Amino acid sequence: xxxxxxxxxxxxxxxxxxxxxxxxxxxxxxxxxxxxxxxxxxxxxxxxxxxxxxxxxxxxxxxxxxxxxxxxxxxxxxxxxxxxxxxxxxxxxxxxxxxxxxxxxxxxxxxxxxxxxxxxxxxxxxxxxxxxxxxxxxxxxxxxxxx
Ligand code: RB5
Numbered sequence: 001x002x003x004x005x006x007x008x009x010x011x012x013x014x015x016x017x018x019x020x021x022x023x024x025x026x027x028x029x030x031x032x033x034x035x036x037x038x039x040x041x042x043x044x045x046x047x048x049x050x051x052x053x054x055x056x057x058x059x060x061x062x063x064x065x066x067x068x069x070x071x072x073x074x075x076x077x078x079x080x081x082x083x084x085x086x087x088x089x090x091x092x093x094x095x096x097x098x099x100x101x102x103x104x105x106x107x108x109x110x111x112x113x114x115x116x117x118x119x120x121x122x123x124x125x126x127x128x129x130x131x132x133x134x135x136x137x138x139x140x141x142x143x144x145x146x147x
Pocket of ligand 1: 008010011040063064065066067068
């Protein structure tokens with residue numbers, strides 16, 4: 001799978017640990033490249049757009065709390081980004097929400113939990129069924145002309 005990866009400074013160390021873990025996948029790293037303070041929208045929008053355009057199948061975005069990257073990613077049309085701090089949420093975000101971006105917390109999550117979450121998130125399929133209609137309503141809203 002081709003995966004877009006991005007973080008800010010607060011997510012940098014977890015991003016690097018994830019890169020070492022995801023050796024069976026093609027990783028496109030949109031930065032950041034160090035723990036030097038920077039602004040999460042600068043890397044988050046680039047990675048989210050790569051997923052929205054289809055250049056990457058999925059994305060994993062990390063900031064300190066996960067909140068900033070969640071806001072950024074969900075601004076991009078076609079993105080369904082899910083902030084998951086447990087394996088169960090990761091599973092549900094795929095089964096019910098067909099999330100195409102996973103958001104992780106650099107300051108509130110161990111790399112071991114992050115790896116468990118990623119493993120489930122990448123291997124769980126969308127359940128379809130009753131959930132398709134709900135996703136279609138989100139897609140329809142995205143097509144609505146904005147003021
Ligand atoms: C950086 O200090 C922090 O604000 C950022 O990583 C993130 O948590 C924002 O939502």
